[in-house]
Amino acid sequence: DAGVTQSPTHLIKTRGQQVTLRCSPKSGHDTVSWYQQALGQGPQFIFQYYEEEERQRGNFPDRFSGHQFPNYSSELNVNALLLGDSALYLCASSPGDRNSPLHFGNGTRLTVT
Amino acid sequence: SQQGEEDPQALSIQEGENATMNCSYKTSINNLQWYRQNSGRGLVHLILIRSNEREKHSGRLRVTLDTSKKSSSLLITASRAADTASYFCATDGTGRRALTFGSGTRLQVQP
Numbered sequence: 001d002a003g004v005t006q007s008p009t010h011l012i013k014t015r016g017q018q019v020t021l022r023c024s025p026k027s028g029h030d031t032v033s034w035y036q037q038a039l040g041q042g043p044q045f046i047f048q049y050y051e052e053e054e055r056q057r058g059n060f061p062d063r064f065s066g067h068q069f070p071n072y073s074s075e076l077n078v079n080a081l082l083l084g085d086s087a088l089y090l091c092a093s094s095p096g097d098r099n100s101p102l103h104f105g106n107g108t109r110l111t112v113t
Numbered sequence: 114s115q116q117g118e119e120d121p122q123a124l125s126i127q128e129g130e131n132a133t134m135n136c137s138y139k140t141s142i143n144n145l146q147w148y149r150q151n152s153g154r155g156l157v158h159l160i161l162i163r164s165n166e167r168e169k170h171s172g173r174l175r176v177t178l179d180t181s182k183k184s185s186s187l188l189i190t191a192s193r194a195a196d197t198a199s200y201f202c203a204t205d206g207t208g209r210r211a212l213t214f215g216s217g218t219r220l221q222v223q224p
Contacts, residue, residue, distance in 0.1 A: 004155070033211055042201050042214040043156070056211050090155060099144055099163070102203075102212060104155030 002027065004105035006091050012111045013081050019110060021076040025093030026103045031055075032074040033102065034066060035090040043090055049074055050096060078110075086112045118215050119202060125221040132189040134218040136202030137182075143205050145178055146212065147187050150199045159187075159200075194224040 005024045013019050025032050031050045035043035045058035049068035068074045072093075078085055088109050092102035120135045136145070144163045148156040162169045162178045162185070169176045175188040189196055199219045203212040 035214075042216045045211045045213060048211045058211070088153070092156075099161065101146060101158035101161055102148075102156070104148075104157070106155045107153075109153070 004091055004093050004103050006089075006105035006108050008108060009106070010109045010111075012113060015081055015083060015112055017081050018077065018079045019081060021078075021089050021091075021108045021110070023074045023076070023091030023093075023105060025072050025074070025091075029093035029095050029103065030072050031094045031096045032068055032072065033092045033094070034074070034076045035092065036060075037088045037090055037107070039087075046076070081112045083112050086110060119200070119218040121218060122216070123219045123221070125223065126192055127223050128192060128194055130192055132192050132196070132220055132222070134187050134200055134220070136185045136187070136215055138185075138202070138204050138215075139183065140204075140206050142180070145176075145185050146203045147174075147176060147185075148201045148203060148214075150201065150217075152198075156201065189220075192220075192222045194222050196220060197222045 003026050007022045033048040034046040037043045046060050047057045048055045052068045063079045065077045088107040090104055090107045092104045094100045094102050118137050126132050142164050146161045147159045150156045160171045160176050162176050173190045178185045199217045201214045201217045203214045205212050
């Protein structure tokens with residue numbers, strides 16, 4: 001039973017470019033959350049998707065957008081990249097029950113130069 | 114902004130000793146969870162304690178929750194070198210389905 005998988009594992013982009021990160025949730029999970037983790041910090045909530053809709057959003061600008069597909073997989077898109085967007089981007093899935101723990105992928109390390 | 118703050122930020126102990134880390138949060142919660150993260154990897158869920166519970170055990174882990182003080186502690190007994198990692202508390206709450214993480218405690222267990 002595969003856990004949460006994210007691709008790519010590493011990515012280098014130039015300031016101003018756009019990036020798409022992908023996530024496949026754990027089997028049986030229908031809710032996907034995205035987090036940004038800067039070096040030495042805790043994960044910061046970006047948004048959560050459920051039934052292909054954005055259910056909740058954190059304090060991130062509109063440059064950050066997402067999508068969830070009918071098979072529950074998800075994408076995170078970031079436009080007009082800034083140097084400060086360099087971080088580890090983590091995807092987490094859950095079965096939707098608010099008392100269920102999150103299952104995390106190993107993240108995508110994004111470097112913006 | 115972080116909902117929770119862990120204390121201490123960093124902790125170094127010898128193998129076999131106990132490690133205690135604390136978490137404070139700001140708003141009412143439904144439950145509080147602890148996660149572990151090895152360097153550069155994803156987070157792994159350790160334990161969940163509901164707001165109506167005061168203490169919970171799982172193997173070498175003991176978690177306490179004091180909702181009146183808005184604080185929690187994680188105790189790892191008989192630590193091992195393999196326990197070296199960062200530990201985060203996370204909370205949800207009224208109107209917040211998504212988990213909000215603290216800034217973490219970096220634990221180093223010396224063999």
